[in-house]
Amino acid sequence: MMIRRYDYGSPIFTHAIAIPQPVCTDEMPRFTVEKNGESVSFRVQMDEDDQIFGLGESVRGMNKRGHRYRAWCSDDFSHTEDKASLYASHNLVIFSGKSGVFGLYVDDPGAVTFDLGYTRGDEAVITSENGNCSAYYIEADSLIGAVKEFRHIIGRSYLPPKWGLGYIQSRWGYTTEEDLREVAKNHRERHIPIDMLSMDIDYMEDFKDFTWDAKKFPDLKAMIADFKADNLRVVPIIDAGVKLCPGDPTYDEGVEKGYFVKKEDGSTFVGAVWPGKAVFPDFMRDEVRQWFGDKYHGMLEAGVEAFWNDMNEPAIFYSEEGLEDAYAKADEMRGKNIGVYDYFALKDAFTGMSNSMADYTRFYHDVDGQRIRHDKMHNLYGAMMTKAGAQGMKSFNPDKRHLLFSRASFIGAHRDGGVWQGDNFSWWSHILLNMRELAGMNMCGFLYTGADLGGFGQNTTEDLLQRWLQLGVFTPLMRNHAALGTRDQEIYRFRNWEQMRDTLTVRYALIPFLYSELVKAAMKDDMLFRPLAFDYPADKRACRVEDQIMLAGSCMLAPVYEQNARGRYVYLPEDMLMIRFRSAEDYDCIPMTKGDHWIDLAMNEFPLFVKKGQVIPLAKGAECVAQVDAVKLTLLGWLEHGTAFTLYDDDGESTAIDLDKGLTLVDVQVKDGDITAKAEGIALDTSRIILG
């Protein structure tokens, strides 16, 4: 077990590493280091069956081999399998195979490419394009060992309050207080569990950060209080770009203090986002983060307890300069009989101006008095906005955990907040992507994560939403979110809403278990979700499973992700109990032996597999987290002998988390065919445990 740091060029401090490592000057093991102009590359040969894990939020399999990725935080909603970049940059890769387990973390906030068997199937080449980076070589006895080692040096993962595990209903398009109240009512009336309503850009006044439209929300404070009384919280969005709007305090203060990023000539950079022309806080600076974080206090004072940070790659729809270039192109073409290549160039001038490299090279950050061009540290921007928000929330309420999740991220931000998996689509393939990203993101420290259930872009269908919720039941961040212009996708909109409600009851019944496992994973630098390769490294079949995932130490998930399917194949690397859920009260417990199985799963059924010899606790369903009864639990499992596990619980919100204090031992004894279980302060029902 070791981590060795090697520096190249002039590394930029990223906050990723929490425990600084000494710089090594010997040769990096295994990798050939090559310098080409500015860039520095790390090359390694691979055996035919070697696998690669990591890269957090990224497309394709959990085994990342066979594609070329590029760390470059991108506002790109079309997560097709060709994409090199999504919203996040998580520069960790871990190799596993014939010659053992080793990994590389490239701490570089600029672009880093990962050619993982793309150019040559038998070779991986990782390149820091600017050549300024700290590269951490990792070696371990196991995949999970490598992850824990890495997670140790990047510091403890963010933990949300317990109510952060509640179901969130969201939509770009909830415009008024009435909209929110209507959504809340429709859930509560039907007893569809829910804890939060998230508010997209519609709530703001002209898309100005830290404002709300007083016409649409005449008494925000009262609304929030009403919701709170009903165990509901609102989660407003905060965008990275600040509207260019003299008179708006955020804008005015930022201008006055010189807090917005500037161009080479010292003038403020202007790019357009939702508010039209906007300016961008230089989150790389301590004092700017402090200031921006403090801006959250206004809404916190109104009773808001949770936020999501968006558009923080940063997304830039266009700049004046980009627009001028496009107009110039149009002038050039006008009146000419333009051929298709000219026409494509014209079209590209108008489409290519969004999130363009031209804009990302137009402005600069101040880093400890040094001026660094944005593109050299682009991938850090969102993470630093998250840090700002986290600081602001912490300073407002130092003793309580804050709820915050972000779109863009960089390793380091895993200490400050959660991450949702960005603007996905209502595609069946995105159920699987959702699941696979859980594993990658857990490796990189992001535990509070999940995808937009039902899909953000495009139109959902009732079967898609139903199957997706069946995975969402297990993801710490559980949000149904959809884009403006797409089909309504609140559960109650659909013919089969009762089945979906029943699915949600399972989520709430699992909260004592999920909360316990989430906290333990964070405190122990562990993963909540692991590829099977991590738990069964000697099992060749298990190592290549891409549509199942381990949950905590005891369970395995195998979601249905195919339209019109009524079941699926599942590979059990050991004997397991299948709990086939229909609701928190209605489920089958079926012992299954190690090996391959087809399992029937009606539209309203979904499985959770529990390793033989282990038990998990299930509460009764509830309509909000606060009402989950964590002291009356049913144990589910398949046992030959006694077993035991620890269950963590606490007040759900204090920042002082003490594992030793919060853990309760659940002791299950089997004697002469009788099962008894004991845990201090918890009433346990063992009647569903299967012996054999």
Place this chain on the structure above:
Amino acid sequence: MMIRRYDYGSPIFTHAIAIPQPVCTDEMPRFTVEKNGESVSFRVQMDEDDQIFGLGESVRGMNKRGHRYRAWCSDDFSHTEDKASLYASHNLVIFSGKSGVFGLYVDDPGAVTFDLGYTRGDEAVITSENGNCSAYYIEADSLIGAVKEFRHIIGRSYLPPKWGLGYIQSRWGYTTEEDLREVAKNHRERHIPIDMLSMDIDYMEDFKDFTWDAKKFPDLKAMIADFKADNLRVVPIIDAGVKLCPGDPTYDEGVEKGYFVKKEDGSTFVGAVWPGKAVFPDFMRDEVRQWFGDKYHGMLEAGVEAFWNDMNEPAIFYSEEGLEDAYAKADEMRGKNIGVYDYFALKDAFTGMSNSMADYTRFYHDVDGQRIRHDKMHNLYGAMMTKAGAQGMKSFNPDKRHLLFSRASFIGAHRDGGVWQGDNFSWWSHILLNMRELAGMNMCGFLYTGADLGGFGQNTTEDLLQRWLQLGVFTPLMRNHAALGTRDQEIYRFRNWEQMRDTLTVRYALIPFLYSELVKAAMKDDMLFRPLAFDYPADKRACRVEDQIMLAGSCMLAPVYEQNARGRYVYLPEDMLMIRFRSAEDYDCIPMTKGDHWIDLAMNEFPLFVKKGQVIPLAKGAECVAQVDAVKLTLLGWLEHGTAFTLYDDDGESTAIDLDKGLTLVDVQVKDGDITAKAEGIALDTSRIILG
């Protein structure tokens, strides 16, 4: 068994139906017919487990339930699962479930939507948007019965010459004679089997139809003759749009004769495609098809024997009118501080002008003296271009089968040529799409079909190409094709090219079998590829299999379509022999029992399943179709008793196909553990047959 025709509005004659049916005046069975303004809808309730098949070339599963499709031939390369429309319009749906098997074919060349359990999960609504259509209600005892009944009235499917089953190497970017010779040489030198080189737009002079660039191809005739001597044929592309180019004979003749589509004011419609400004032959007119078809003669005289028709949805990148509107939008926005919604509108003005409804409503067709606006019969345009090409090739060489395949299609075109599955991407998910579309297209009569192996757009990888070729081995049209700007994807470019070559040897060894089954399928209105639901309707599991497909009457395919996989699950609806191919000479024969199996498949291995009790013939590998030895065959199968099958063969090119004459009975006898097999004129090796 019955087909009943119902007419609504003023149906436009589409050539789809080859055997005219009488018009019924009673109520259509099962469907509720609703008129709303212009449109006419057909509504039917569905049971929870009912399935829907059909729709030919379209996204998602073979079971089409759960999505909203729209028949609208579209030049859209991004075949994501949300897409309602691809290049073709194949308006057949067949329902199968509790209340039996029935279907609907909407013979309407305008837009038709198929809401198949999208708006409501338990309801299908099919809508002719213009309300002018003949709707054919189909009822049958079985899915295959419904297909055969429908296929009977739409007429016999196109059959290519036998060499059309050869491997085609293609690329947008083979610019010169040297390029083609180089590609040919690289295949032949390495003994990679190949029969054709297809030529994309690069070969033309300024993208003018029926020209070739004399600088790049100084002696086309000699080149073609050289290739022919090496058993290679070239397949030039023909585009629908004719360059607006006074002096070019195609343009001049068309203008003189008034053959191009016109706007309302009688002026010729001008839209831009590859050549820049272009005009569009009115393929709806007999005399225009005759004229355009005759234009193929020039290249046929130079020795060309095969063509592909492209851009015939028709694709229109922009029109002058569309461009002016976009410029006007730019003028309107210029200088203003535009908000994001304005900005989106500006961007849309430039991106939305391609294949726009605005352009499709700008021009008209002459149909029997009647002027019909293009959008009312849009979906017929490509089919009529195919008809033109087919007529031209037939008139040049009436006794020989022609090789022609098209991008856009409508039912009816299945009699005139093949169809490739359009501009797909180098995505793993497109292997599966490729397979599923085979089934849908076969239902609609298109037998000579296949997808661009390795993927057209985006960059391929060696593993993707390898796995895709393993499916392509079985598709009648077998072409490796890639777009300009993407990675080179000829087999010989890759480290593991020898494995891919070995894969191709299996294709050639299977040609006697595939050719026989293709011809039989066409002559008997049968499908070459069928969903398992068609062959095992009583097997609930089989009915929902979406990643396996039946091939002919005896076989089943189960391709690997997952990156980094080393095997896959397969469901056997009955006992089958797995032939696990590595090459035509190297394969395992493994008897497997009915049920679920995991099968190991190394990167160079792929399975073909043969039903127990049946045998299939395998020739030796060959480097071109002409060299396939069809009279020395090895029989593969798993037998308890004797069996027999018929093998069709002929000269491979004459148009007079006589099943009775061409069929040879292969009689396999099993007696006392000995196997003997006889077939007139064929030497049979039975040593690989497994008894038991």
